[in-house]
Amino acid sequence: MKYITIVVPDCELNLNSIAGAYEILSRANDYWQKLGNRSMLEIQIAGFVSESKVNGYFTVHPTDISTIHKTDLLIIPSIFGDYGKTVDKNEALIEWIGRQYKQGAEIASMCSGAFLLAATGLLEGKTCSTHWNAVEQFKQMYPNVKIAEDKIITHENGIYTNGGGYSFLNLMLYLVEKLFDRSTAVFCSKIFQIDIERTTQSQFSIFHIQKGHGDELINKAQTYIEKHVESKISFEKLASELAISRRNFDRRFIKATGNTPVEYLQRVKVEAAKKELERGRKSIYEIMGDVGYIDDKAFREVFKKITGLSPLDYRNKYNKVLKVG
Template identity: 70%
Template sequence: MSKDFTMKQVTIVVPKGIATNLSSITGSFEILTSANEYWQKIGNKPMIEVRIAGFMTELKLDAGFFSIYPVNIKEIKKTDLLIIPSLSSDHDNVIKENAALITWIMEQYKSGAEIASICTGAFLLAAAGILEGKTCSTHWNAATDFRRLFPNVHLQIDKLITVEEGIYTNGGAYSFLNLILFLVEKYFDRDTAIFCSKIFQIDIERSSQSAFFIFQTQKNHGDELICQAQTYIEENLSEKISFEELASKLAISRRNFDRRFIKATGNTPVEYLQRVKVEVAKRTLEKGRKSIFEVMNEVGYSDDKAFREVFKKITGLSPLDYRVKYNKKAVLV
């Protein structure tokens, strides 16, 4: 079925500051322009026009080795698709530096533009107020900072891509390639997306970043009692932990213990215990030659079915598949 022709305007924005990630700008530009060239090669009119725009005339990145010369964003009155690249750390400062860009992003969304944020580009999207009450993804390593700044956004770091009301977000680092393929399929068609996946050698069916997640024990929350509980959990992984007894030891009711634990860590005590266990299991599977059974016992599981289910729920892979993927010396058991 042929598509009705309408030239779409795509704008890749360039935030101020050295925190901007160059690869997510150039990668997005290259894949989208390649898709457009292929689309024309098979007999169609150009589908999109891609521009890189910002509030500055030049931005030097990566110790000055690279420079970007964006077009003046003030000259762009309307765009159909707006892409926000990935940012590095120091998110508070990046948001302050880009107040004008955040306002422009909000205005474009109100005017009907769709918006895609790459990795930590979600911070600018959320700062524009567009994600309030909505679901989004970002890099798992930035999750704590994101939740601190935007508590009313439903962050789902296991998701590689989220879609909601003309808003598209994705997980971390080079997973943005999958987001761009998703956009190619949406704006062109499936065949063009498959062509790009083959040319750029991107796994088009990847849907989760769970296997890449490194669980970090959140202890900078300021609740000393919960810090004690976290330490107890981490030091007694092989034991059967009763949270009723732990709460009693800490002289707090179970209900208040759960409430404070969730507020401090973003996880229930049970979820936290599971994530710590799985993180230790992952590291053992990556580095050692122990059997799945040995690893399971070391982190306090006696039921191999329960261990496999929890492991797969958190990582997206079975323990065996995880070991095969990340341990070159792995042997089948």
């Protein structure tokens, strides 16, 4: 028997990640028993709060987590709101999570639940995944944790993390396979209609311009890059015009944005190309030229590196008219 605890933090919650985790694990356990096996799981939803309201419509009534002295797997749901304040409000839960891990429990965090997991210190020097839209804030709060920005799931030393949104469903299938077997995971993927082979969130990522870093010189460089997306930019010349050495320019740029100047330029170009591909009004060759590429191979390689899809595949996927019936 494995004891599973889905924790309920004191904050604004994503009810779907709690209910979805419970439903998939319960269904997997029911299927396992119908095959003639004994029940594998005992699942509890628990927290230090006696009641948690979600969006003003739903209420979660967790078990008192202080009565749970040992668990085999604990699951941290995704959270909303101010991550820093949420960490401060949940010191007792964070300490409890860390203690359970030291006693042998495995931990799985969903999406932004990684902020609570990282607050335990268990991710120091390790790699994790979270929602692509929360990556920059996560890096600021936990600079010693490596982010796998494109990964749906990471697994290291009994700690599982996953990317954003409904990709927690893929994490649950991954855990079902670990807890039961592959055939049970496949059954759940069919029942809940989840793509079991999905491994990346790159294609869903939107590159957000980071300008809240306070470095005015780098802000000027970013603005220049964004206004000259179709041009071949010399960073040596740009640094000189900003009266800074290329070495210091690169150092400050990375510190401010999390990207090298070249990476930043590539991401700006690819984001512009994605928008044109979604509109579907221009050919891929025209779009390539609009964002400053003359080498088709180089454009395709950079585009796929950042999005996980070729320009053609991206257009085919996101420029289709939805048809019902």
